[in-house]
Amino acid sequence: MPINSFSLHLMQALIYKSTGNWYSAKLEDGNFVQARIKGKFKIDGITSTNPIAVGDIVEVEMENELEQTAMIIEIYERRNYINRKSPHQKYQHQIVAANLDQTLLFATIREPRTSQGFIDRFLIASEAYHIPAVIVFNKADVYRKKEMDVYEVWKHMYEAVGYKVFLISMEKNEGVRNVIDELKGKVTLISGHSGVGKSTFINAILPQLQLRTEEVSGWSGKGMHTTTFAEMYDLPGGGQIIDTPGVKEFGLVDISKQELSHYFPEMRVLINDCQFNNCLHLEEPDCAVKDAVRNEKIHPLRYISYCGILATIEEKRSPSKPPRR
Ligand SMILES: Nc1nc2c(ncn2[C@@H]2O[C@H](COP(=O)(O)OP(=O)(O)OP(=O)(O)O)[C@@H](O)[C@H]2O)c(=O)[nH]1
Ligand SMILES: [Mg+2]
Ligand SMILES: [Zn+2]
Numbered sequence: 001m002p003i004n005s006f007s008l009h010l011m012q013a014l015i016y017k018s019t020g021n022w023y024s025a026k027l028e029d030g031n032f033v034q035a036r037i038k039g040k041f042k043i044d045g046i047t048s049t050n051p052i053a054v055g056d057i058v059e060v061e062m063e064n065e066l067e068q069t070a071m072i073i074e075i076y077e078r079r080n081y082i083n084r085k086s087p088h089q090k091y092q093h094q095i096v097a098a099n100l101d102q103t104l105l106f107a108t109i110r111e112p113r114t115s116q117g118f119i120d121r122f123l124i125a126s127e128a129y130h131i132p133a134v135i136v137f138n139k140a141d142v143y144r145k146k147e148m149d150v151y152e153v154w155k156h157m158y159e160a161v162g163y164k165v166f167l168i169s170m171e172k173n174e175g176v177r178n179v180i181d182e183l184k185g186k187v188t189l190i191s192g193h194s195g196v197g198k199s200t201f202i203n204a205i206l207p208q209l210q211l212r213t214e215e216v217s218g219w220s221g222k223g224m225h226t227t228t229f230a231e232m233y234d235l236p237g238g239g240q241i242i243d244t245p246g247v248k249e250f251g252l253v254d255i256s257k258q259e260l261s262h263y264f265p266e267m268r269v270l271i272n273d274c275q276f277n278n279c280l281h282l283e284e285p286d287c288a289v290k291d292a293v294r295n296e297k298i299h300p301l302r303y304i305s306y307c308g309i310l311a312t313i314e315e316k317r318s319p320s321k322p323p324r325r
């Protein structure tokens with residue numbers, strides 16, 4: 001270690017929680033400090049509403065040893081991250097978490113109902129950074145025949161694409177162990193709508209935490225956003241899990257129409273067989289993707305979802321900049 005960095009108390013730290021201006025960071029010795037950003041940060045050339053996210057590795061300079069406060073002076077390059085469109089500022093991104101080994105999408109088919117579009121958008125965001133995604137359907141105890149039928153269709157559809165799918169009930173403690181087994185030694189981001197049971201799941205693994213969980217508000221069937229900040233927790237068997245606030249929509253960032261099919265694994269393997277190398281798999285002749293839909297090699301629901309998402313992608317004028325008035 002260079003002498004001057006020693007005298008400045010520079011240390012590497014991992015961000016566990018972000019609450020706006022303050023970050024809770026764990027030092028290599030295991031102690032936590034409360035850290036703030038020094039100066040302005042522009043990272044990866046993107047404009048995000050949060051320059052530093054949970055899972056980021058940073059360099060801190062101790063400010064006050066007694067109060068355990070520090071300044072963040074540098075951020076290390078991210079291995080990957082999950083980002084989405086900021087729900088408040090259209091042209092800004094929100095980094096959900098960084099440096100992940102996998103994502104765990106919590107979905108419920110009832111109370112509240114998670115749509116296939118939401119699931120597919122989340123999977124696309126994971127695919128864009130090659131982060132393996134696992135889908136967990138929770139609240140099996142409230143599914144009637146109708147919802148079980150939907151589950152069966154989706155399970156086969158997503159498994160055929162290569163995703164692991166689990167059906168669990170936190171309420172009845174059914175299937176939960178299998179999901180916990182997936183977490184060992186990995187950094188896992190857990191995401192999904194509000195009220196699907198993300199915090200309930202983490203409480204089951206780390207009962208001493210007692211995270212706040214809340215009943216889904218009655219008539220609307222919508223969750224109430226009980227968790228308000230993303231936070232990472234160490235798992236007893238090694239690895240970490242990141243709880244996040246529920247999201248209503250998962251707005252995709254920086255994906256062009258041309259690219260979209262690359263993030264559908266079942267399409268990605270076929271695109272070289274399309275006649276046109278810029279095929280969008282819509283009306284073009286000799287399209288390998290459409291052939292696969294016809295031959296039932298690609299599930300029609302996934303193709304419909306692809307077309308739906310494609311239609312929502314606006315081709316960019318200039319990167320991340322609002323249009324001029
Ligand atoms: N019936 C049933 N209810 C469940 C199950 N799992 C969780 N719940 C309930 O669902 C409600 C919401 O759970 P939370 O864990 O707070 O949901 P969350 O995903 O963390 O929600 P946000 O923090 O708002 O994003 C709570 O009342 C839980 O007790 C389940 O398997 N079955
Ligand atoms: Mg929660
Ligand atoms: Zn095609």
